Amino acid sequence: MRDLPSFTLAGYDKGRGLLTQALWFAVMNTVFMAWFCPARLRVSLLRAFGAKIGEGVLIRHKVRVLWPWKLTVGDHAWIGEGVWVLNLEPVTIGSHVCLSQEAMLCTGSHDHRAADFRYRNAPITVEDGAWVAVRATVLAGVTVGRCAVAGAGAVVHQDLPELTLQTQDGRRRPVEEPK
Template sequence: MTAPATDRRLSGFSGAGYDKGRGLLTQAAWFAVLNLVFMKWWFPPRLRPPLLRAFGARVGERVLIRHRVRVQWPWKLTVGDDVWVGEDSWLINLEPITIASDVCVSQGAVLCTGSHQRRSPTFEFDNAPIHLAEGSWVAARAMVLRGVTVGAGAVVGAGAVAHRDVPPGVVHTTGGAA
């Protein structure tokens, strides 16, 4: 039996509980820098971490961020040492994303801290932080959803969706943990 549909009224959406963390001018400046410089193939990878730091991110040493990587709000990003972020990755950090040291986020991966309360008639936010523990790997085109911790040495396999915590050392694939 199908549950009754929610009487959705998006015009009443308030966005309650979501704080972008910076004023409109800083948001606009980041949006311009992100799209005009940061994501471009010609912008040297060695300059991406300092640029993120200039906008409030905490970024460790020897961090490699490839081109076409999108970061929603750098001031809500913490990255450890020796981290790789592959091209076309998207860090949708409405809430904080913490990436520990020796983590690989592969090509096209999505880390999304945002969601909505599906039973809310006004579809209010239901956001939560993401944490990638030391030595974890989010493989190509995988997705980590709001509130998830990927444990130390764990893997979110290519194309998989992690909608709940992945314990340390576990390999999570589209068919579940392996």
């Protein structure tokens, strides 16, 4: 039986104080996610809150990032409309990565074996040239390898080797390196 009232944030570090968290939520929900916010301004806002963002990064509207200070993005990455980076732990996105519409990177989970449902979080890495397709989900602790593809609707719960495609039904097969 779960004892949810006993859940605590023990061992979880948000990385910034309450004022910074509140300011980020205000900025994210009023400007950053808005359709009228230019992509360059989104990059600047993330950098202002501590994200490490490379050159030529495109971030579309409706993107949510829980904690910018726990985000690193390489050069020339695309982050599509509605992507959710739920980064309780660090997320590293390589260069020339595409995160398609409504993809989710989720570094947080709970220990289903513990009555107090404590956190079981882990970082995520998406290596250079990878593609996380529309509505694909990458879960805590996973590395998506170089030029790998998490296909549309896939749930990636274990490392995805380089040059591998994972489909929605969990099947994996090799893919050719992009030319």
